Amino acid sequence: MDMQTLVIHAARQTAAAAHAVNPPLVRTSTTVFDSYDAYKRAQSELVFDGPRYGRSGTSTTFELQRAMAELANAETCVATGSGLAAITAVLAAHAGPGRHILVSAGVYGPTRVFCDKELVPSGTDVEYFAHDADVSALLRDTTSLVFVETPASLTMEMWDVPAICAAAHERGVPVACDATWGTPVFFDAHALGVDISVHAATKFINGHCDLLLGLVTGTLDALAGVRAYCDRSGTHAAPDTCWLTLRGLRTLAVRMERHQRSARTVAQWLRSQPRVQRVLFPALETDPGHKLWRSQFSGAAGPFTVELAPCSEATFTRFIDRLSLFSLGTSWGGFESLVMPAVPHHLRALAIPADAPRLVRLHIGLENPRDLCDDLASALTA
Ligand SMILES: *Cc1c(COP(=O)(O)O)cnc(C)c1O
Numbered sequence: 495m496d497m498q499t500l501v502i503h504a505a506r507q508t509a510a511a512a513h514a515v516n517p518p519l520v521r522t523s524t525t526v527f528d529s530y531d532a533y534k535r536a537q538s539e540l541v542f543d544g545p546r547y548g549r550s551g552t553s554t555t556f557e558l559q560r561a562m563a564e565l566a567n568a569e570t571c572v573a574t575g576s577g578l579a580a581i582t583a584v585l586a587a588h589a590g591p592g593r594h595i596l597v598s599a600g601v602y603g604p605t606r607v608f609c610d611k612e613l614v615p616s617g618t619d620v621e622y623f624a625h626d627a628d629v630s631a632l633l634r635d636t637t638s639l640v641f642v643e644t645p646a647s648l649t650m651e652m653w654d655v656p657a658i659c660a661a662a663h664e665r666g667v668p669v670a671c672d673a674t675w676g677t678p679v680f681f682d683a684h685a686l687g688v689d690i691s692v693h694a695a696t697k698f699i700n701g702h703c704d705l706l707l708g709l710v711t712g713t714l715d716a717l718a719g720v721r722a723y724c725d726r727s728g729t730h731a732a733p734d735t736c737w738l739t740l741r742g743l744r745t746l747a748v749r750m751e752r753h754q755r756s757a758r759t760v761a762q763w764l765r766s767q768p769r770v771q772r773v774l775f776p777a778l779e780t781d782p783g784h785k786l787w788r789s790q791f792s793g794a795a796g797p798f799t800v801e802l803a804p805c806s807e808a809t810f811t812r813f814i815d816r817l818s819l820f821s822l823g824t825s826w827g828g829f830e831s832l833v834m835p836a837v838p839h840h841l842r843a844l845a846i847p848a849d850a851p852r853l854v855r856l857h858i859g860l861e862n863p864r865d866l867c868d869d870l871a872s873a874l875t876a
Pocket residue numbers: 576577578579581602643647672674675694695696697706707708825
């Protein structure tokens with residue numbers, strides 16, 4: 495089935511059982527059982543897809559997890575309270591004194607902060623690798639995980655995911671990937687070799703800027719440690735949030751198509767503007783990551799980063815404040831366009847001075863792209 499059809503029909507058993515299009519919203523702390531046998535079974539296993547206690551989910555959670563597993567072409571899925579909680583669960587499940595974790599440079603800022611402030615002080619050796627690094631030379635006997643995010647947050651470098659997976663698997667090391675940017679619609683992480691795929695469903699999958707949620711996909715084996723970590727640490731996705739995310743997910747494919755079309759239009763237009771130095775967007779043929787993007791992704795929704803021509807901080811401030819259709823705020827993936835001054839941890843080698851605030855990250859929403867270009871034009875003029 496094509497993705498356009500799959501997002502509509504994936505995992506609707508709970509809904510069908512209720513003779514409804516959408517599943518009932520089931521909230522509970524306590525799960526009640528029909529028999530002592532059923533109770534014993536539920537307590538003795540890692541629960542991916544069945545009731546045990548509110549923390550591990552209700553039928554609403556399971557319907558979302560099954561739908562996401564189908565879209566991601568994976569055996570199973572674990573929902574977490576936020577995208578960051580999904581990432582930290584994956585990292586924590588593989589961390590420990592004496593263990594070594596490789597993390598792609600330019601990961602989402604809070605991912606890096608978790609590594610530096612939580613994992614490293616408790617004895618995990620975290621090493622960041624560049625997009626052109628030879629991963630096989632960096633793997634050690636103590637390496638427990640390779641974590642990659644592609645493209646990099648803000649600086650938008652592309653990583654060669656199949657090459658990284660091949661190198662890691664040769665040494666028996668699992669690979670996790672933050673696949674939030676591509677979503678299952680444009681990026682089939684597991685087909686490229688990724689063992690654990692992580693999504694901030696907060697972004698495109700929900701698509702309406704009204705909740706936080708993380709989704710992790712993989713095989714039962716690959717996710718056993720993550721499931722156990724979530725159970726032990728109390729990480730929990732609220733059923734209300736799962737219900738809203740399921741509603742958002744049904745329109746994911748059609749939204750992604752529109753985001754992609756508009757992002758390309760706006761990025762091309764920006765490239766022709768004299769006050770714009772560079773557009774960092776792998777979907778553009780001129781981007782250094784374009785070839786890798788084409789070989790791994792079937793589309794690009796944005797968001798992307800824009801480097802303005804050299805300007806003073808006052809000018810930069812005026813540009814941001816003059817925008818009216820682009821709200822100023824972090825995050826992306828919703829229906830409305832957003833702008834954010836981008837301060838990457840890891841500036842691209844092409845010498846962007848760290849003190850020159852000239853990078854902005856744009857998320858192109860579902861507005862008409864002509865109106866968005868007009869808004870950008872007046873801010874650039876200002
Ligand atoms: C936003 C984001 C996250 C974190 O998701 P939250 O739900 O906000 O915690 C993780 N990775 C990427 C790439 C993101 O953009």
